[in-house]
Amino acid sequence: MTLPTGLEHVATADELTSLIAETEHVMVCCGRMGPMCVPVYGVMEDLRDSGDYAHVEFRDMLFDSPESHVIRDLPECSSFRGLPFTVYFKNGSVVAATSSIQSAEQIKAQLDQHFSG
Amino acid sequence: MNDFDVLVLGGGPAGLSAAIYLARGKRRVCLLDRGTVGGQVLLTHAVANYPGIPERSGYEIAAAMRAQAVEFGCEIVSNVTIESVDLRPDTKSIHTAKGVYTARAVVLAMGGAPRTLELESEARLQGRGISYCATCDGDFFQDQDILVVGGGNSALEEAVALTKYASSVTVVHQFDHFQAYAHAVAEAQNNHRISFRMESVVEEFVGDDTLTGAVIRHVPTGETKRIDATGAFVLIGYVPRTESVAECVVINERGEIVADEAMATSVPGVFVAGDARAKRYRQITTAVGDGTIAALSAMEYLEAKLRSPA
Ligand SMILES: Cc1cc2nc3c(=O)[nH]c(=O)nc-3n(C[C@H](O)[C@H](O)[C@H](O)COP(=O)(O)OP(=O)(O)OC[C@H]3O[C@@H](n4cnc5c(N)ncnc54)[C@H](O)[C@@H]3O)c2cc1C
Numbered sequence: 239m240t241l242p243t244g245l246e247h248v249a250t251a252d253e254l255t256s257l258i259a260e261t262e263h264v265m266v267c268c269g270r271m272g273p274m275c276v277p278v279y280g281v282m283e284d285l286r287d288s289g290d291y292a293h294v295e296f297r298d299m300l301f302d303s304p305e306s307h308v309i310r311d312l313p314e315c316s317s318f319r320g321l322p323f324t325v326y327f328k329n330g331s332v333v334a335a336t337s338s339i340q341s342a343e344q345i346k347a348q349l350d351q352h353f354s355g
Numbered sequence: 356m357n358d359f360d361v362l363v364l365g366g367g368p369a370g371l372s373a374a375i376y377l378a379r380g381k382r383r384v385c386l387l388d389r390g391t392v393g394g395q396v397l398l399t400h401a402v403a404n405y406p407g408i409p410e411r412s413g414y415e416i417a418a419a420m421r422a423q424a425v426e427f428g429c430e431i432v433s434n435v436t437i438e439s440v441d442l443r444p445d446t447k448s449i450h451t452a453k454g455v456y457t458a459r460a461v462v463l464a465m466g467g468a469p470r471t472l473e474l475e476s477e478a479r480l481q482g483r484g485i486s487y488c489a490t491c492d493g494d495f496f497q498d499q500d501i502l503v504v505g506g507g508n509s510a511l512e513e514a515v516a517l518t519k520y521a522s523s524v525t526v527v528h529q530f531d532h533f534q535a536y537a538h539a540v541a542e543a544q545n546n547h548r549i550s551f552r553m554e555s556v557v558e559e560f561v562g563d564d565t566l567t568g569a570v571i572r573h574v575p576t577g578e579t580k581r582i583d584a585t586g587a588f589v590l591i592g593y594v595p596r597t598e599s600v601a602e603c604v605v606i607n608e609r610g611e612i613v614a615d616e617a618m619a620t621s622v623p624g625v626f627v628a629g630d631a632r633a634k635r636y637r638q639i640t641t642a643v644g645d646g647t648i649a650a651l652s653a654m655e656y657l658e659a660k661l662r663s664p665a
Contacts (some may be wrong), residue, residue, distance in 0.1 A: 272491040272545035273398035274416050280391025284434040318563045319586065321496040338482025338492075340433040341390070 239303040241271060245278040245286070251308035257298040258327040261295050263353040266301040267336075268309040271324025274339040280321055280340045285349070287349055326352050359383045359430075360563045361653050362458040364440070364600075366433065367394020369629025370464030371420040372484070372646030373653075377448075377462075378427035380654050385430040387449060390645045391419030395593075395630070396639060400490050405639055413474075416639070432456075442603040442625045459660060460624045460653040461469055463600055463612060464646060466631040467593035472504065476560035477589065484566025485587050489513035492586075493520045500525070501586035502569055504557055506533040511543040511592040517588065518548040525582060527552045527571055556624055560587060564590045595631045607633050618649035624660075627654050 240247035269275030283294040320338035333352040366388035377384040399413030436452035486492040501521045503514040506528030557569040568583045605621035611633035618626045630647035
């Protein structure tokens with residue numbers, strides 16, 4: 239079960255676990271194809287295509303998949319009440335997480351703060 | 356150098372339609388959007404009234420329009436910071452974080468954005484109880500007490516929809532009457548889970564990590580009261596996003612750009628389309644119609660300029 243976006247998808251919890259174990263900088267946006275989520279996928283696609291964040295792996299994950307417990311149950315997301323849940327992993331650990339729609343500026347600020355090139 | 360025949364500012368249905376017509380008319384056209392291309396259509400879960408297209412998600416409609424514009428040769432730059440615009444000279448320029456874009460004509464299609472209450476506590480608790488989309492976030496509030504702020508069609512329809520999840524919905528509305536269709540008002544009033552606080556405004560949302568309540572002020576008496584709520588949906592309409600061009604073209608008291616039948620604004624070579632324009636009905640179809648007219652007018656303007664360059 240994956241989302242119909244132009245991003246690469248994380249389909250299972252195991253996939254995410256190995257991705258963050260093997261990759262230094264990972265941004266995962268876990269949502270649906272709704273109004274608050276689609277703009278975030280769009281920003282991620284643009285940032286990926288710009289080449290400015292070649293050191294970051296951009297992925298999405300379907301919120302309604304049972305496998306997304308790996309994001310939903312993170313302590314960093316426990317107070318979240320709005321889609322999407324966006325999580326930034328550095329060397330396998332969560333360094334930031336946001337709830338609800340984010341602008342390109344907000345996403346770049348997180349990437350610049352936590353994932354220096 | 357990013358020089359084009361026409362620049363389109365905004366990539367909702369109005370801007371994309373203009374771009375499709377211009378690119379198909381063999382004009383060099385670049386569409387700049389400060390967000391993700393698609394505009395408010397991306398906010399729409401299901402569009403059922405676009406002629407010829409059976410019910411489809413807003414995302415699919417926007418993606419198809421974008422693909423069509425690109426196929427005809429339109430260049431699209433999305434999620435770009437627009438720093439300033441200079442529309443008065445013959446050569447118009449748009450300064451962005453990715454460089455300066457110039458053209459002989461511009462179509463303004465910046466559309467609208469959800470109106471917010473502009474409270475510090477609202478921004479801080481967005482995604483932590485405060486939402487602008489009931490369809491997206493309603494299911495986080497199963498068996499909880501929530502607020503809906505607003506008194507228009509969207510607010511009342513979403514209040515009813517939210518009773519599927521919430522144990523109670525309190526509608527907070529600033530006036531003593533609703534600005535909604537009679538059937539939407541009746542449906543909300545007949546729902547036993549919905550109560551109303553009329554002539555009332557939210558002074559502040561309360562909560563540290565997540566929303567726990569709101570302070571409501573009754574406008575006529577000035578009396579304030581705290582209401583417990585874990586969710587609040589702010590549905591108070593849309594505002595035109597014309598602030599970036601307000602110095603260049605004539606706008607009305609509602610912030611909408613004034614134009615004639617040809618979509619021409621007060622500045623030669625500058626056209627407007629869609630929800631940013633002063634008009635009565637705001638729909639995808641009307642945005643598409645405006646975009647078409649603006650593109651055809653821009654092409655006519657460019658041809659006239661070629662014939663009499665002075
Ligand atoms: C929840 C919801 C449901 C709706 N449902 C329907 C429906 O079912 N059927 C229907 O016909 N209509 C519907 N509408 C209305 C319809 O979506 C709008 O009328 C239509 O999208 C307006 O198109 P537009 O291109 O003028 O503006 P928008 O769709 O608002 O697009 C404007 C674009 O301009 C960009 N922009 C803004 N400012 C700038 C700037 N300074 N520089 C560069 N880019 C900028 C924005 O990022 C955006 O992409 C709905 C609206 C909403 C909010």
